[in-house]
Every structure is written in structure tokens, then in C-alpha cells.
Amino acid sequence: MAKSALLKSSIVKKYWMALTGLFLCLFLAGHLAGNLQLIFGDALQFNQYAVFMTSNPAVKLLSYLTYFSILFHAFDGFMLTYQNVKARPIGYAKTNPGANSSFSSRNMAVLGTLILVFIVTHMVNFWAVMHFDKNMPLMKQTVEVQGQKQELFVGRKVGEFYQVDQIQLEGEAPNPMMPKQITIKNGTDVYNIQANVKIGELYKDLHKITFAFFQDAKTGLIATILYVLAMAVLAFHLLHGFQSAFQSLGVNNKFTPAIKTFGKLFAIIVPLLFAVIPVYIHFFK
């Protein structure tokens, strides 16, 4: 195949659309499984999951693939839409599109754009905070020792804890009388100050961030509502997109009814479960 055909031909564009779309469906399923730990797991479990997602090399590869898919899916969709608009320079005075096609199928571009906006804000709210925010909290646990409450940073190894008051925190004026032995560098690494040796690692507390985000007194309710709406948009996008991807890839046979049914279930269940999480956090926690 000529190289230019990879992008030029209308059919090839559809292959890309379908392949990236289906890959993103897989991503959604994985992402959902992780998110559900916000309901069914504890904070540690969720934060452990977050570390796994950001550090495992295989997962990293997948995440780059996901970024690429999202960008390409959006870019390709934009190209398709641009050409489609150009293909009918003068529109009809009267249309009756409901007579022959579904709402979702006709509005994939709009739905997709909304989803892209959602992804961007979603990443600003969580991913960027997780990766770049200097004030990203670390996971702490409060324990009672001999009747006194004590705050501990939770380390990544089993049984690894650091008393918060024994750590020289950034910005904290060092006490010349009693210099602390350990500090935190690079966000989560625990260092012995004198030896300048890494002695352990902490968790970023994504769990806390997430809860705070949806429980915020001022913005929590709006965030929850917007999130639920975004999931509704995603549901409509998937409602057409899932089965459409198979058609684009040339699969239209005796399995098609099953694919369509599965697609519908997927389009409803996945966004629904996503949406349940903030609702649960906001109202029931």
C-alpha cells in the first residue's frame, strides 16, 4: 500500500478510527476496574493501584498508546468531519434525519468533542495534579500509640512507616538543636539526609485528592454533576461507536447482532459504573 494511502483513503481513515476507538474501549474497561476500587477498596489499595499504573513499564507503554489513540482518534475524527461537511456545501431546507438514523450516529463528532474536553479537564484535575503538583499530598495514616495520636507516612513496603514529625519537610525550618535524619525528595522518595541515600518510598494520596474533589463544599456537587453528564455523553458515543467500529473493519456477519447487543450493554454499563463512583463519593461518603 502506498504510504499516503494510510491517511488519504476514506476507508483507511475509518480503519484507524475503528482501531483506536476499540483500543480506547479496552482502556475504558481497565480504567473502570481501577476506579471501582474507590468504592470497593481502601485508600491504600487505590494508591497502590495508582503507583502501579504510573510505574509499570508495560502499563506505561499502554498509556502512551492510549494518549496516541486519543489524539489520533480526535485528529482523524476531525479530518473525517471536515471532509464530510465539505461534501455537502449546500444543505437541505428540510430534513428528517430521525426517520433513518439514530441520534448517536449523527452526532459522533459533537459527542467526541465533548468527550475530548472532558478528558482534558479530567487530566488537569487528576493526572496533572498527580504528576506535577508540588503540593500533592502523600498518603498518611493516623495511629494511636500509647494513647497519643500519631501521624505516619505509609511506605511502599509492607510494614514501612515514617513518623511525620520525624521528617524534615520542604519549607520547614530545620531545627538546629535536633536535626531530623530523613527527608523527602522527588515527591515520594524518602532520603537519609546525611548519607543522601534513598531509604524508602511513599505513596501520593490520589485517593484523598479524588475524594476531596468530589466532596468539596463549593464545587463538589457541580463536579459530580458534570462528571455524570460527561459519562452520559460517553454512553451515546459508545452506543454508536462500538458496533460501528466492527462495521468499519469489515465485520458484518452472523455475529453482528451479538456484537450490537454487547456494544449496547458496554455503552450503558461502563459509563454508568464510572458515573456511580463520584455520586457515591459525594453523597454517601
Added chain:
Amino acid sequence: MKLDSKIPEGSISEKWTNHKNHLKLVAPNNRPKIDVIVVGTGLAGASAAASLGEMGYNVKAFCFQDSPRRAHSIAAQGGINAAKNYQNDGDSTYRLFYDTIKGGDYRAREANVHRLAEVSANIIDQCVAQGVPFARDYGGMLDNRSFGGTQVQRTFYAAGQTGQQLLLGAYSALSRQIGLGRVQMYNRHEMLDLVKVDGKARGIIARNLITGEIERHSAHAVIIATGGYGNVYFLSTNAMGSNVTAGWKIHKQGALFANPCYVQIHPTCIPVHGTNQSKLTLMSESLRNSGRIWVPKKKEDAEAIRAGKLKPTQIAEEDRDYYLERRYPAFGNLVPRDVASRAAKERCDAGFGIEANDTNEGVYLDFSTEIQTKGRQAAYAKGNHNPTAEEITALGKQWLEEKYGNLFTMYQKITDENPYETPMKIYPAVHYTMGGVWVDYNLQSTIPGCFVAGEANFSDHGANRLGASALMQGLADGYFVLPYTVSNYLADEIRTGKISTDSAEFVEAENRVKDSINKFLNNNGTKSVDHFHKKLGLIMWNKVGMGRNAQGLSEAIEEIAQLKEEFYKDVFVPGSADELNPELEKALRVADFIELGQLMAMDALQRKESCGGHFREEYQDAEGETLRDDENFKFVGAWEYKGDDISKEELHKEELKYEFIKIAARNYK
């Protein structure tokens, strides 16, 4: 003028082979120097243009539609005949030849018809190779069905859309040549005159229907494949645009017009519903395989049905007159078209018609018997040996739907009645014209270099065409006859060189066309073209239709001559010449229809016998069957144009010789 049919010597089965072997050839390197014009892109035109393009000639093809794929061959439903004998029921080239001659009521040329039968098998092979999806059985072999006027199953089909599939096959072959640059295609162009130089056809004048431009196109040979003239009746099964203009213009340039009175009235069409009706819709003849035609036995039942007081399903079996089965037990509902049509007219004229229109013209085509028979067979095949009445009916309807689903749907859309529940109403309608431009065995008209193919010529069907033979003839002419005979003519043209379109002849022809266009546009009359066309249609249907007599025909001749005068005086054509102007197109066509209509009446008047589609009421036997007069009318009647007054046209006779078939009364009893 002496008509030379150029029929080769020798035994009937050797004629074509011998002839082909002795035709002149044009060497491949000379072919690109030669231009050929093909007008019309139906089965005959598209197949000829594609084949000549493949051979290497420079071909220019013209059609008035927006694409060559839309030619009216596309509407043929039932099938195409071929003597393949795949069903092992005793078919052969000879049988097909014989059936066609007999079906044509012994008014066709033996040699032409035999050639047609000979190449019929090649057509099927060619079409299958092109990817035409004919119906097949479960073994993957081609399926066949029966058609009227035969006792074998030799009709190949593709559901009810055989014409479409064959035309798309020819169109694909043509498209390939266009894509390769060997055929130049002129869509939305209408031929408006033929240009003759030194007595030979050297080009055409065509109007670009979008811009209105009058164009000159030259060529070494011109092929006319523009179909039939059924629209002279206004209402027919032809497409709205089907016209005789190309054929009529070459007639005016000297080509004789043969047997114009031979018109086929198809027995199974949807009856007329009102005065605004624009065309009639055919229900395929294949339905007669499964449907039984009847009218009530009692007049009062027919009256009650027309008044809406009785439903056909309420008429008891013994009160139904299955008149075809009664009159023609051997062929029953599958008698040839002309016979079936006349029988329907006979019943309706006698007051048994069932349609509640102005003329009460309509009979029933009933599928209830077939539903029972096929339903029972289907149940049995499924292992259900004691099916209930409901099961039988359901399975029977299912069988019908598989076989004729699209036709039944079409009927329901038009009439708003469900033919699975109540019998179809049908009535004969003008469908095909056996007459046409006179051609010799090489399909050349009396103008050298002007060839005529398909329905536009008169050659193969005599006075009546059998079902599924039109597709056969169109493709036979285009694929397997013209490439040889046109090459034979062109062999003498290799030294001619490019033909200039600047000659006086081209200028003159162009002026003729422009004059007639301007005349219409400046006429400032008061009535639309359709007004006159409908008037012509009524005269033709009533007086030159299914039943004709001397008095009616004489009246028709007078009335049409008068109509012509009125038309030129009072027609109003809006718009201008330099734009898309459908009214102007119609005016130019109707002008030719009017003249042809008069000639048809004259031809019908001179033919004092009944044969095939031409039924003179004076010439029938005691049972109402046609009475041919072989002694006096065993000839092709070919008319020569003698100027504007059509009544001055001169009749030439080409004697028909039957050397291989014993001429006999046609008997389908």
C-alpha cells in the same frame, strides 16, 4: 426501390457461419483510424459500443439519459431466452428458431431468426463471464423458467430484474471502454438528425440537453439503437423519454420504415387509474407461470365488483371464467402475448371487465390456486404430510414472495392492494414495437453506413414478439452481429480519413435542426406538448390499438393529419434553446410521433389480414382467432418517406420466403 435483404445462400443452419466467414475484416492497426457513432445505450447500443471499442474503433456513444445505465432495457423484468437445453426438455436452436417464427405469426425472416437462436447461447456465456448474477439453483447451476408461447424452460432470469442485470452487464463493458478512452460517452445528448454525405451516413447532429448546444459529430458509420416507439400511444410501459426521433430522422433521410403497425400489447399491466396517469406499469409475464387469469362468468357479478359491492374473493370458483384456460387448453395462461391481450379485450368489450375506471378495462390475475399448490408442496418437502389449511397458505405465500416478491411489492405500492390476499387487476398495455427501421441481414438500413439494432429495427419478431426475446435480440445484435457486419462495411473506409464536420451537408443538417427548434420556441401557441401527445395517444389506442378496422383506421389517418396541423399551430413550448428544456425535448419527440402515428395507421390499413399483434376485426375466424392471408400479405411492408405529407409515403414489399419452416395457422389450443 428494390429491397435487397442480402440473405446468404445455403442451408438455414449454415447461413450465418458462411456469411461471417466471408465478411470483410479491418486489420487492428486500421481500426483506430475509423470513427463509429452509436446512438442509444440500451442492450443493443451499449453492447455494440463496448464490442466495437474493444475491437479498437473510435466509438462515440450517445444517450439522452443522464447515464448510459438508465436506458429502458433496464426495465425488462422476466428474462432472456437461450437455447441451452440446461433443463433437458428437448430444447434446441431449431426449437427456439421455430417458436420465434411461429410466435411472430410467420411474419419474420427465417434467416435472421435462426441467427438469433444460434447466438442465444453465446449471450448467456458472455453475460455470465461479465459477472451478471443470474438466478441459480442449489447445485450452483443456472435456473430457468417458462415463458409464453413455448413448451420448454429456456428463460434465464435474475429475479424480476433480468433486463437491469443484463443492461448493467453491458454498461459495465461499456464503462470499461470509456475508462480506457476507447469510447467517448455523451450523456444527456439527443440525436436530432442524420448527416448524409454522398448518400452515406457520415454523422449526426446532436443537442447537448444541458447547454442546448447543437453539436456536429462525424463518423464512418452510424448505429441507431434507440429502442421502440410505443410512446406514440402516450400511455405505454415505455419510459417517459423513449422516443422514435432517431429512427424517424433517418427515415426522413431515406431509410425505409418497416411494419410500423406491428405493436405488442402486453397482457399483464396495471390498469389505467385516471386522466393524469403518465405511464403504465408492467407486471412481468413470468407471473402467468403462477397466476390464473379470469373474469366473472356472470355480468351482474362484474357490475357488482365494479360498483364495489362484491370482492373478487367472494366469487365462487364455478362463477369464474378462466377464459384463457377455456379457450386454449394446451397453453392455457401461457399463450403468446397478443393472444392473451386480445382475449382480455374480448371479455371486457363483452361487459365482463372488473376495473372501476372509465372503460371498465381490467381482468384478474389470481394466485390463490398457486398458493395452495406450492404451499402443499413446500409442506411436504419439509416433511409435514398433513399440513393445516393455514400452514399451506402461509407456505404458499412464502413461496410466492421468494419468486415474485419485488413484483408484488411494486403492485401494492402502486395500487394499494395486497396481491397475496386479493387477485391482481391487470389489463393489456402497449409494450413493444416489432416494427421499426427496415434493415437487411447485416442490420444495415437502406442508407449505406447507417445500421439499426435492437427494438429500433424490425428484424426478428415478425408480427408478435415472444416473451424474453427482446433482451436476446438486443444483445445478439450488439455483441454478435454488428461487430462483424459493421466491420465488413468499414473495410472499405480505411482510406477515407477523418470526416470533416465543416461540409455543406453538416451545415445544412444543423440548420434543419435549429430551424425546427426555433419554430417551436417562437410558436406562441396555447397548449402544452402533453396535450397533443395525449390526444394522439387516444386516437392511436382507440383506432390503431388491439382491434383495428378499415373505418377506424381511415378516421385515424385523417385525425392525425389534422392533429399535426393543430400541433404546429397551437403548441406552446416555454423556455429557451440554450438551456435544459424538457418541454422542448418533448415537443421535438412528439412531432415525430405524430407523423409516425399516421404511418402506423396507413400500414395497418393496407395490411388486410390479422397477424400477431395486428388484429383487423374484419379478418377473424368464427372463434375470434386471427386470420392471416399468406397469399397476399406474406411480406414486410417497408415505407419510403416522400416529404412532409405522410399520406404520400410509398410502400415497398419484401417478400418473406419460408424454406425451412412449414407455414401454418398458429394454434395454441
Added chain:
Amino acid sequence: MSSAKNININLKIWRQKNAKSKGSMETYKLDNVSTASSFLEMLDQLNEQLINEKKEPIAFDHDCREGICGMCSLYINGRAHGPDTGITTCQLHMRMFKDGDTIFVEPWRSKAFPVIKDLVVDRSAFDRIQQAGGFVSVNTSGNTIDANATPVPKHDADKAFEAAACIGCGACVATCKNGSAMLFVGAKVSQYALLPQGKVEATQRVLNMVRQMDEEGFGNCTNTGACEIECPKGISLENIARMNREFLKASLK
């Protein structure tokens, strides 16, 4: 038919002098339309009225008037071939409308189908797609193998026929929100892909036809399925999927 009655209607029809001029929707009133008339007979009636008023009649494409030539092409009340399924415009009957209805009549809208005049559009793009590969390269000879020499499974023959039933009217393009011609091209590609005779050239055919389709300026398929619903011959979306497969196969060769 006895159940027919007469209705009065209002029409809003696109009028455009020629390809270069700008057009607009014009309003017409037409009385005494028989419900047994076809839609095109109603337009004939309107044209007769216009001619009698010495006005220019409305140009529209039509020919066979029995739903097979594919020439008629009107966008009626927001739907290709009007408010009925499985039919062409010429098979649409006035019994689908009520007394007093306002009916919108527009030409096919597509960059690849420019308007010629009023309701007439230029669909030669379809011809050019066909010329790019919609054929089997077999010359006329009469000496091909016997038609029954290569058995074709009935299922394949039937599927090929269903695809070949396309009448090339362009309703798929007109109705598609993207102005895509994939149903038309998919049907043609499928017909040949399903038959042994077409397999030899399958690779080049699909590549060439799709290339031509793209060059003509048609939009892309987004699988809305509108074309399948409005197609007068019920050509299935399966054919587009098959073309997608064929194209993939051809691209990987």
C-alpha cells in the same frame, strides 16, 4: 382505484435557473390532486398548470417511472425519495399525503452531484466510479466458457444479485449526512467480489473504485445506516463492510 380522492396541497420547491445561478425555494399551490396519482404525476399536473400560466415548468429527472432506471431523484419532506421506504420517487404515491399538506421538494445535495437546473443534478460521478473498475475485463467473443462450467453457490449468486440490484439513483448519497457514496460503491464491489468471475481483478477493482470515489468529493461513511433505510432497493450495509474487507485485503497485498 375506487378509494382515490382529491386533495389540495402546497409545495415548496427548489428553483435554480442553471448550474451557475443561485437558487431558492419557491411556493406553489396545487388543487385537485388524485391520491391515486404518483408523486411525479402530481408534478406533471403542476407543470401543466405552470405552462398554462405561461410560466416555466419545473425541471426534474425521471424516465422509466417504474422504479428501476434510477433517474428520478427528489428529496421530499426531508427524505430521499420521500416518506415511504423501498421505493423510488416515481413509485411514491399521493395517498401518502393529506389534504392541506405542505411538501418540500429539493434536489439531491452533494458536492459530487452539482445541480444542473431546478431539481436536476449531475450524477456522472457514479459513471466515473464504475469506469474506474466496475467491470470484469472480458472482451466480447462468444467463446467464453459455458455458462454452467463454473458453478456458483446459490447463496453467493443471490447475495451478488442483491448487491447488483442497485439502480444508481444516488439516494444513499443524498440521504447520508456526510454525502458518502459508500453504499453505491460497496454494492458494486460486492457484486463482483462474490462471483468467481470477479475475483481475478478484485484487488485493483476495489483500490481504483475507492480512489475515484474519494476524488469525486464524496464524504466518508460514519455507519449511520441512513443509506440502507432510504435505498429503494434495500441494499444492505453488509456491502459496505464487504468493501471495507476487500479494501483491507487489497491494501495488504
